Amino acid sequence: MTTTSDRLETARLVHRFNFGPKPGQYVQMLHAGVATARTQVLTRHASDPGLDQVVVPSITDLGQAPSSGSTSAYYQAVYNQYIALAFYWLDRMVLADHPLVERMTWFWHGHWATSISKVGYALPMKRQNDTLRAHAMGNFADMSRAMIQDGALIYWLDGEVNVKGAPNENLAREFMELFTLGVGNYSENDVKAAAKGLTGYQVGYTNGDVTFDASQHDYSKVTFLGTARSFLAPTLSDYVVAREENAKFIARRLWFRFVSTTLAPPTSLAKTFAHRNIASTVGAIVRDPAMRRAGNSQAKSPVEWFVSASRALRVTPSTLPDTGAVTYWLNQMGQFPFNPPSVGGWPYNEAWLTAASVQYRFSISQYLLQHGNVPDLGKKASSVVEASADWLGVAKWSPRTERAIIAASSDPKSVALVALNAPEYVVSV
Numbered sequence: 467m468t469t470t471s472d473r474l475e476t477a478r479l480v481h482r483f484n485f486g487p488k489p490g491q492y493v494q495m496l497h498a499g500v501a502t503a504r505t506q507v508l509t510r511h512a513s514d515p516g517l518d519q520v521v522v523p524s525i526t527d528l529g530q531a532p533s534s535g536s537t538s539a540y541y542q543a544v545y546n547q548y549i550a551l552a553f554y555w556l557d558r559m560v561l562a563d564h565p566l567v568e569r570m571t572w573f574w575h576g577h578w579a580t581s582i583s584k585v586g587y588a589l590p591m592k593r594q595n596d597t598l599r600a601h602a603m604g605n606f607a608d609m610s611r612a613m614i615q616d617g618a619l620i621y622w623l624d625g626e627v628n629v630k631g632a633p634n635e636n637l638a639r640e641f642m643e644l645f646t647l648g649v650g651n652y653s654e655n656d657v658k659a660a661a662k663g664l665t666g667y668q669v670g671y672t673n674g675d676v677t678f679d680a681s682q683h684d685y686s687k688v689t690f691l692g693t694a695r696s697f698l699a700p701t702l703s704d705y706v707v708a709r710e711e712n713a714k715f716i717a718r719r720l721w722f723r724f725v726s727t728t729l730a731p732p733t734s735l736a737k738t739f740a741h742r743n744i745a746s747t748v749g750a751i752v753r754d755p756a757m758r759r760a761g762n763s764q765a766k767s768p769v770e771w772f773v774s775a776s777r778a779l780r781v782t783p784s785t786l787p788d789t790g791a792v793t794y795w796l797n798q799m800g801q802f803p804f805n806p807p808s809v810g811g812w813p814y815n816e817a818w819l820t821a822a823s824v825q826y827r828f829s830i831s832q833y834l835l836q837h838g839n840v841p842d843l844g845k846k847a848s849s850v851v852e853a854s855a856d857w858l859g860v861a862k863w864s865p866r867t868e869r870a871i872i873a874a875s876s877d878p879k880s881v882a883l884v885a886l887n888a889p890e891y892v893v894s895v
Contacts, residue, residue, distance in 0.1 A: 474895070483566055528544060555766075555803050561782060597613065598613075620637065799826045858891055
């Protein structure tokens with residue numbers, strides 16, 4: 467027998483780690499049992515038929531803007547590549563049959579927040595996206611080493627102007643504060659020392675190529691986090707990530723984004739990250755008893771909600787007739803891939819529950835319903851209530867939502883419109 471707690475935990479698993487169920491998936495998971503559901507969301511398969519359908523766009527190095535004549539065609543090409551890249555990633559999130567790696571790539575994009583608003587070109591962002599995906603469930607030390615030498619991140623945080631004799635501290639500061647250690651675990655002197663270790667890395671800003679200019683690197687010995695030595699970017703990254711504070715910081719960040727923004731993680735969680743194995747910590751979170759306790763709600767961000775709705779309606783984002791409208795609506799809601807507002811990433815949880823977001827979410831819902839597929843939810847009003855919850859992976863509708871669904875039960879699309887905008891779907895309760 468499926469209990470209320472089983473429905474709640476299974477709903478959280480499929481929404482928080484898999485972007486929401488495809489039609490029929492939630493019921494299948496309930497029938498299989500919670501233990502199997504945990505294994506299902508965590509399993510990474512060698513192949514993925516859904517991802518095989520995704521068309522990879524041509525993202526090329528467009529070079530610098532023409533020095534004379536009209537530049538409109540050039541900048542239109544720059545923009546077109548960006549939109550093609552964004553919808554390529556949305557397609558991956560929506561179509562994946564086993565979307566854990568895409569879900570974690572999305573998490574790491576918010577963690578190592580880098581924005582095309584400054585980077586300017588799709589190719590460096592595509593290369594960073596590939597790097598995050600390659601390490602999304604791997605070893606954090608490997609990820610950190612790759613990211614501190616990532617062209618888009620270096621350019622985003624002014625690393626390309628960080629040279630011997632005139633160090634720029636931006637990348638060094640954010641690397642410790644936001645990416646690896648957290649506030650209070652380093653000093654201003656450590657920032658200055660780290661900045662010297664990151665000098666000399668140059669970026670081809672239209673393509674993200676990173677080169678090292680030894681003549682611009684400061685090889686002097688510095689005292690950094692208690693150790694006196696000289697550093698290069700890879701050795702500095704390894705040294706920082708090996709610290710105990712890193713294990714605690716990343717474990718907390720994962721817990722914060724996937725379980726609760728108010729409930730502290732168990733002290734044992736950092737131990738699962740002792741070897742910097744991301745999969746081990748994610749697995750520990752999936753199996754933690756907090757996943758089935760009431761109260762640990764998480765509001766979906768606009769992209770997470772859009773992807774979830776598209777999965778439910780079997781919509782491929784890039785094939786929609788008006789991707790410009792989707793781009794506009796998501797931007798108005800405050801979130802679009804590759805464009806976080808700051809190095810701190812996007813807002814989270816209740817910050818997405820604004821009056822303005824309701825309007826744009828409703829508009830996107832109507833548009834998706836024009837081009838998607840609503841499954842047969844039955845004829846009887848009472849069965850429609852249950853069927854719609856099972857379709858969307860909702861543990862239980864509130865009495866208010868039930869009444870709204872019953873009132874709309876004669877029209878499947880009206881039921882879907884109510885359900886997709888219901889608080890129980892917008893928030894992973």
